[in-house]
Amino acid sequence: MRRITAALCAAALLAAGAHAQGIKDFLTQVMGKWTAPFEPFNLIGNIYYVGTDGIAVYVIKTSEGLILMDTAVPQSTGMIKDNIAKLGFTPGDIKVILNSHAHFDHTGGFAEMKQETGAQLVAGERDKPLLEGGYYPGDEKDADVSFEPVKVDRTVKEGDKVTLGDTTLLAHEMPGHTPGCTSWEMTVKDGKEDRDVLFFCSGTVALNRLVGQPTYPGIVEDYRSTYVKAKAMHPDVLLGPHPEVYGMQAKRAQMKDGAPNPFVKPGELATYVAGLEQDFDKQLAKQTAALQKAN
Numbered sequence: 647m648r649r650i651t652a653a654l655c656a657a658a659l660l661a662a663g664a665h666a667q668g669i670k671d672f673l674t675q676v677m678g679k680w681t682a683p684f685e686p687f688n689l690i691g692n693i694y695y696v697g698t699d700g701i702a703v704y705v706i707k708t709s710e711g712l713i714l715m716d717t718a719v720p721q722s723t724g725m726i727k728d729n730i731a732k733l734g735f736t737p738g739d740i741k742v743i744l745n746s747h748a749h750f751d752h753t754g755g756f757a758e759m760k761q762e763t764g765a766q767l768v769a770g771e772r773d774k775p776l777l778e779g780g781y782y783p784g785d786e787k788d789a790d791v792s793f794e795p796v797k798v799d800r801t802v803k804e805g806d807k808v809t810l811g812d813t814t815l816l817a818h819e820m821p822g823h824t825p826g827c828t829s830w831e832m833t834v835k836d837g838k839e840d841r842d843v844l845f846f847c848s849g850t851v852a853l854n855r856l857v858g859q860p861t862y863p864g865i866v867e868d869y870r871s872t873y874v875k876a877k878a879m880h881p882d883v884l885l886g887p888h889p890e891v892y893g894m895q896a897k898r899a900q901m902k903d904g905a906p907n908p909f910v911k912p913g914e915l916a917t918y919v920a921g922l923e924q925d926f927d928k929q930l931a932k933q934t935a936a937l938q939k940a941n
């Protein structure tokens with residue numbers, strides 16, 4: 647019995663080591679793009695892009711100040727603040743900070759931003775412990791994916807609304823990528839038209855473990871429920887926490903005065919989610935096969 651336990655422990659340690667190395671390898675690949683600058687711009691209506699080339703951050707201008715949606719990795723906080731200032735906004739006018747999900751590449755500047763602006767941080771209820779602990783779920787001790795812990799002032803669940811001045815955002819629980827992954831929906835004016843905008847939380851597997859010792863219990867069912875929910879939504883404008891979710895750079899290049907806004911693309915979410923689901927099935931099969939092999 648003891649020998650079996652020891653062997654299992656060794657296998658688990660080996661798997662944990664490989665996982666930590668996997669995280670390092672992944673970050674080496676993406677960090678260049680994640681921290682590369684991108685010129686801030688007015689995306690649509692009162693929504694502005696202030697993120698980097700690889701991580702999306704948004705400012706929403708309201709009649710009572712600014713809403714900030716996410717930050718980027720900790721080392722990019724200065725760049726985000728510069729981008730906000732370049733648009734003529736004052737970071738001090740940020741009254742509310744919203745979170746898509748509690749991963750360090752979107753929360754790395756929260757503590758600093760909150761301290762400097764006194765803004766209220768609003769996040770999905772099940773992500774609160776992650777934000778206040780500053781860790782990646784399932785990899786609590788991995789410094790590569792940790793961030794400065796930050797107090798959450800308000801948590802939201804499905805259907806909750808956040809209002810600042812003339813702007814209201816509606817929260818949609820879309821767990822899987824993180825337990826409290828939250829998509830935010832709002833309406834913007836695009837010329838004379840009203841457009842329904844969805845800041846989709848994320849539905850990629852990323853560094854998550856789906857089987858064996860999953861990142862968190864129930865993760866597979868959560869992903870599945872999120873795909874079902876997303877397929878029933880039909881926003882005019884799809885946005886997300888990384889530019890590649892909605893082809894930001896290509897659309898930005900197409901923007902022209904007097905021409906239709908290229909970010910208006912009904913049906914894009916459905917296509918995107920179909921791809922996500924396929925990838926999820928592949929990753930699930932791969933992780934299951936690897937687990938069976940290890941055992």
Ligand SMILES: [Zn+2]
Nearest residue numbers: 747749848852
């Ligand atoms: Zn993430």
